[in-house]
Amino acid sequence: MIYFSKVNKWYGEYHALVNVSAQVKQGEVVVVCGPSGSGKSTLIRTINRLEDIKDGEITVNGQDIRGRHLDVNRFRATVGFVFQSFNLFPHLSVLENIVLAPTTVSGMNKAEAKAKALSLLDRVGLKAKASSYPGQLSGGQQQRVAIARALAMSPPVMLFDEPTSALDPEMVGEVLQVMKSLAKEGMTMVCVTHEMGFAREVADTIWFMDKGQLLEVAPPDQFFANPQHPRAKQFLSDLRSH
Amino acid sequence: MKYHFDLAAVLHGEYGALFLKGIKLTLLLTGEAWVLAMVIGIFLAVIRLGGGVVIEKIVATYVAYHQNVPMLVQILLWYFGIASLLPAFVQSWVNDHNGEFLYSVIAIGLCMAAYVSEDIRSGLRAIHYGQQEAARSLGMSYFKTMRHVVLPQAIRVATPPLINHSVLLFKNTSLAMAIGAAELSYASREVENHTFRTFESYLVATLVYLAISLCIMGAGAVAARKYRIVGR
Amino acid sequence: MLDILKSNWEVLLLGQYPNGPLGGLVLTLILSVLGLALSFPFSILIALGRTSPMRLFRVPTTVVVYIVRGIPLIMLIFWAYFFVPLVIGHSVTGFTTLLCTLVVYESAYLAEVIRAGIESLPRGQIEASRALGLTYLQTVRKVVLPQALYNMLPSIVSQFVSTIKETSLGYVISVQELTFSANQVNNNLLTQPFQVFAILALTYFVVCFILTQFAHRLERRIHHRRAGTFIKRSPADDLLLQSE
Numbered sequence: 001m002i003y004f005s006k007v008n009k010w011y012g013e014y015h016a017l018v019n020v021s022a023q024v025k026q027g028e029v030v031v032v033c034g035p036s037g038s039g040k041s042t043l044i045r046t047i048n049r050l051e052d053i054k055d056g057e058i059t060v061n062g063q064d065i066r067g068r069h070l071d072v073n074r075f076r077a078t079v080g081f082v083f084q085s086f087n088l089f090p091h092l093s094v095l096e097n098i099v100l101a102p103t104t105v106s107g108m109n110k111a112e113a114k115a116k117a118l119s120l121l122d123r124v125g126l127k128a129k130a131s132s133y134p135g136q137l138s139g140g141q142q143q144r145v146a147i148a149r150a151l152a153m154s155p156p157v158m159l160f161d162e163p164t165s166a167l168d169p170e171m172v173g174e175v176l177q178v179m180k181s182l183a184k185e186g187m188t189m190v191c192v193t194h195e196m197g198f199a200r201e202v203a204d205t206i207w208f209m210d211k212g213q214l215l216e217v218a219p220p221d222q223f224f225a226n227p228q229h230p231r232a233k234q235f236l237s238d239l240r241s242h
Numbered sequence: 243m244k245y246h247f248d249l250a251a252v253l254h255g256e257y258g259a260l261f262l263k264g265i266k267l268t269l270l271l272t273g274e275a276w277v278l279a280m281v282i283g284i285f286l287a288v289i290r291l292g293g294g295v296v297i298e299k300i301v302a303t304y305v306a307y308h309q310n311v312p313m314l315v316q317i318l319l320w321y322f323g324i325a326s327l328l329p330a331f332v333q334s335w336v337n338d339h340n341g342e343f344l345y346s347v348i349a350i351g352l353c354m355a356a357y358v359s360e361d362i363r364s365g366l367r368a369i370h371y372g373q374q375e376a377a378r379s380l381g382m383s384y385f386k387t388m389r390h391v392v393l394p395q396a397i398r399v400a401t402p403p404l405i406n407h408s409v410l411l412f413k414n415t416s417l418a419m420a421i422g423a424a425e426l427s428y429a430s431r432e433v434e435n436h437t438f439r440t441f442e443s444y445l446v447a448t449l450v451y452l453a454i455s456l457c458i459m460g461a462g463a464v465a466a467r468k469y470r471i472v473g474r
Numbered sequence: 475m476l477d478i479l480k481s482n483w484e485v486l487l488l489g490q491y492p493n494g495p496l497g498g499l500v501l502t503l504i505l506s507v508l509g510l511a512l513s514f515p516f517s518i519l520i521a522l523g524r525t526s527p528m529r530l531f532r533v534p535t536t537v538v539v540y541i542v543r544g545i546p547l548i549m550l551i552f553w554a555y556f557f558v559p560l561v562i563g564h565s566v567t568g569f570t571t572l573l574c575t576l577v578v579y580e581s582a583y584l585a586e587v588i589r590a591g592i593e594s595l596p597r598g599q600i601e602a603s604r605a606l607g608l609t610y611l612q613t614v615r616k617v618v619l620p621q622a623l624y625n626m627l628p629s630i631v632s633q634f635v636s637t638i639k640e641t642s643l644g645y646v647i648s649v650q651e652l653t654f655s656a657n658q659v660n661n662n663l664l665t666q667p668f669q670v671f672a673i674l675a676l677t678y679f680v681v682c683f684i685l686t687q688f689a690h691r692l693e694r695r696i697h698h699r700r701a702g703t704f705i706k707r708s709p710a711d712d713l714l715l716q717s718e
Contacts (some may be wrong), residue, residue, distance in 0.1 A: 003467050016281075048379055050375055050379065073378075073382065074381065075381075076378060076379055076380065077380065077381025078381075079379075080377035081377070082377075082460060083376060083379075084374060085384055086371055087370075087372040087375065087376035088376075089373065089376070089390075089391050089395075090395065090471050091395050091398065091471050099444075100380075100382075100390055100391075101377075101380035101381060101382060104382060105380065105381045105382055106381075107384070113309045133471070133472040136472065137472060144389060146376075149380070150379075150380070150442070153380060163258040220268055222450050233370045265632045283528065306679075306683060306686075307675075307679060310677050310678065310679045310682035310683045310686060311639075311678045311682070312638075312639035312640070312642035312653070312678055314643060314646075314653065315640070315642055315653055315671070315674055315675050316675070317677060318645075318653070318657070318671055318674075319671040319672065319674070319675050322660065322667040322668075322671055323667050323668035323669075323670070323671035323672060324668060326667045326668055327668050344528060344590075357663075367584055368614075388641070392664075407542075408545075413544075413545070413546040413547070414546070415546075415547065416546035416547075416548045416549065417546075417643075419548065419646075420646055426554070427546065427548050427549055429550075430552070431552070440556045441556065444549065444552050444556065447549060448545050448549055448553070451544060451545045451546060452541060452544045452545055455544035455545070456544060457541070460480045461573060
């Protein structure tokens with residue numbers, strides 16, 4: 001589904017992504033973890049071209065994302081992205097937020113889009129808030145709306161960039177719940193997160209990154225019980241020590 | 243010193259007519275200069291978005307000039323200075339067609355355009371980059387992003403300073419009297435010269451200015467409340 | 475253009491001095507400095523009134539500010555022409571009239587700048603001060619105003635720039651400041667009006683631009699120093715407060 005082949009990226013002098021090669025199969029749930037500054041967010045943002053790469057190849061659903069003939073906007077519509085800071089559009093209601101992209105990008109008609117939006121809101125448990133505005137919602141509610149907004153384009157793959165890091169602890173659960181149900185339905189997901197409980201429960205594969213390098217790729221049981229790479233061992237023991 | 247207050251004395255007959263003429267000219271000046279300022283201001287803000295270094299420097303210079311040179315001096319430069327550089331037939335055409343009015347509109351409009359472009363620019367800058375990223379991630383093109391997500395929010399942020407500058411533009415029309423345009427302050431001087439009722443003449447003009455300024459500010463407050471972003 | 479500058483720079487800089495009263499750019503700067511300096515005490519009082527919890531102070535000061543901000547500077551000059559001789563008892567020079575007008579005008583605008591400074595101070599400052607036992611007036615004098623004024627220094631410099639631009643209205647009432655002097659030069663020369671007025675515009679531009687850059691640099695330094703207690707103003711706020 002997603003192929004990384006020898007991906008390299010620099011921010012000026014700083015080597016942000018170092019020769020990353022990996023793949024995500026259809027229906028697979030990948031959790032990317034590692035210390036701060038390891039390049040996790042950078043990596044995930046290269047998938048939908050929010051960040052560009054200097055070297056290497058990334059293929060999503062058979063399309064080379066750096067290809068000359070790629071229509072970036074059409075491509076982005078096939079990759080759902082959920083931000084750490086939600087980034088809901090404050091001047092639009094919840095319903096309008098979800099309906100905006102399907103109607104203006106995919107040309108869906110308004111009634112159809114509205115029906116789909118309401119069913120998605122129902123799925124994330126927020127149907128009652130359809131005519132509220134983002135400013136009136138809690139963080140957890142806003143993030144769930146953001147997930148619904150991304151799902152409205154029916155993307156085959158969903159990316160999550162630290163979706164719960166900006167939330168108060170008591171709201172983390174409601175968002176993780178939505179993500180879990182998505183995973184159960186067979187969505188292909190790549191999540192950058194610190195929520196190790198979620199990783200253990202839902203992930204098919206853990207990717208461990210440090211200093212721009214992908215150091216370890218393993219299923220969660222193996223990764224948590226018996227990490228191979230010394231820095232992975234260090235990371236996990238740091239996590240457990242508090 | 244005997245002095246009895248007589249408002250009617252300055253308002254009836256030819257004096258009332260003078261005031262009305264002055265008000266009419268003031269409003270015309272304001273309207274036309276405002277449109278010019280908005281059109282050019284929006285244009286400057288938009289081309290600045292393009293990102294070229296040359297355009298950025300040109301617009302920045304335009305803004306710096308118009309914000310640092312007094313409005314009156316700009317009017318004088320246009321009326322006495324630039325006018326003299328125009329070919330003779332243009333000059334005589336302008337003189338026959340209300341030169342004072344024309345140059346005032348141009349000077350005031352171009353000056354306030356600088357302020358308008360800065361207001362729009364800071365409105366755009368106030369919109370967090372994450373908004374653009376979210377829209378682009380959904381597959382929206384640059385133009386769709388601007389139209390549906392960025393501009394609606396930027397306009398709301400830019401509205402209070404734009405209203406303030408609109409009031410400023412309105413007040414600046416009074417400077418046109420320096421080159422002989424018969425707007426409201428000029429009219430109040432004229433009436434005063436004829437009737438010797440200084441207090442009443444100035445009072446009428448002052449009240450009209452105040453009323454219109456407050457109207458503009460009030461309209462701004464109403465617009466801000468109507469289009470405010472709920473929950474903020 | 476350079477020869478016009480060469481032969482007329484004394485008039486533009488000094489007016490008729492030493493053969494008459496001081497004028498030109500020097501007079502412009504004197505008027506601006508005096509105008510802003512003399513309006514300071516009034517603007518502080520008005521700002522305190524605007525932020526006062528008591529309606530007795532808040533309402534009249536708000537009304538005064540709205541009135542002064544709602545009428546053009548030229549009308550204020552006309553009023554001053556009318557009132558100042560009445561109040562003083564004898565006729566006054568254009569300089570005095572203009573100065574009085576500037577003081578009134580700047581008091582209102584500077585008051586808004588100071589008010590913004592007072593309101594941008596975190597409430598915790600006042601609460602801490604009152605918790606220590608200081609009275610309202612002591613709090614204002616020792617805690618609020620020093621910080622508010624320091625934080626608003628860049629805006630105060632901006633207001634000074636506005637004042638310089640406002641002095642150009644001396645042209646209308648024959649005060650010998652820079653614009654009027656330039657006009658005199660033009661009346662003598664008659665053949666190169668564009669060059670004369672271009673020099674005039676450039677002079678204002680250079681003076682005001684340098685001061686504006688100074689204000690920007692001040693803002694960066696203050697923001698740096700007061701990272702904890704300073705609530706950053708946006709450039710839009712500066713333009714909001716401009717009076718010219």
